[in-house]
Amino acid sequence: MTASTSPSARPASGVGRVLVVVYAILALAATGRSFYQIVSKFDEAPVAYSLSALAAVVYIVATVALVVPGETWRRVAIATIGFELVGVVVVGVLSLAAPELFGHASVWSYFGMGYLFIPLVLPILGLLWLTRRGRRARTADARAVASEDVRSA
Template sequence: MTATSPASTSRRRRISGIGLVLVAVYGILALAATGRSTVQILSDYSEAPLAYSLSALAAVVYILATVALVAPGRGWYRVAWITIGFELLFVLTVGTLSIVDAELFPRDTVWSYYGGGYLFVPLVVPVLGMLWLARHRPGTVRDAS
């Protein structure tokens, strides 16, 4: 292993600096959502099918968003926008519904009460994600894509 200087390795990836913290937060959220939805669906799916399906959806979206933030290229950049936009939409919709119509969600999801069960991280992180994406378009970073 010779030719890879630190500069060239950091240029190959889209994300660096504080963006890495964002990726870490997304990774943790993906892990938490996956664990929660797996347990919910395996132990008592019939009790709250809508809430539990949403938990599973949340898990998939967070995993996709984590990957999309790290992976290089315009395609993944678009996926990052879509998944993160989707998260913001859902945390607001499900958050509102869980307060207005509690019967709809007899069990909590990651997005219930605007992510209150997760210290509102699910509400804050998509906004930070969008800010980060807006300031780091693939064109501005000289990568191979």
């Protein structure tokens, strides 16, 4: 099996496509929200609006990383989505424990409550999917190598 036909090199399908679509929607929503907030009222809550911009960048990179095939982009997706999960949990806890730090809500405030908790659930699903897909790719690659060894023997 060549690198271009291995499961990790193929574009997402099924659950992967749903993840890509949801990440793309969040990327658009967070980008629009943060752009408006930063341009019109940044001085009111710079921390919250900067976090919204950070979330937008994370969602954009995650979307691209989920779409582009290959092991390198899979690793970028894992790192980005892992960062997202940590961010949502840390900001969620801080927004409950010390809401005065933020001034206004960000995408990740209250564990993404303003986005129906999708920012909390999505990275968990994304990491599970990436882990499962990576395991399948390694198994398929190992089978291909074994098959080539048998043919050449």
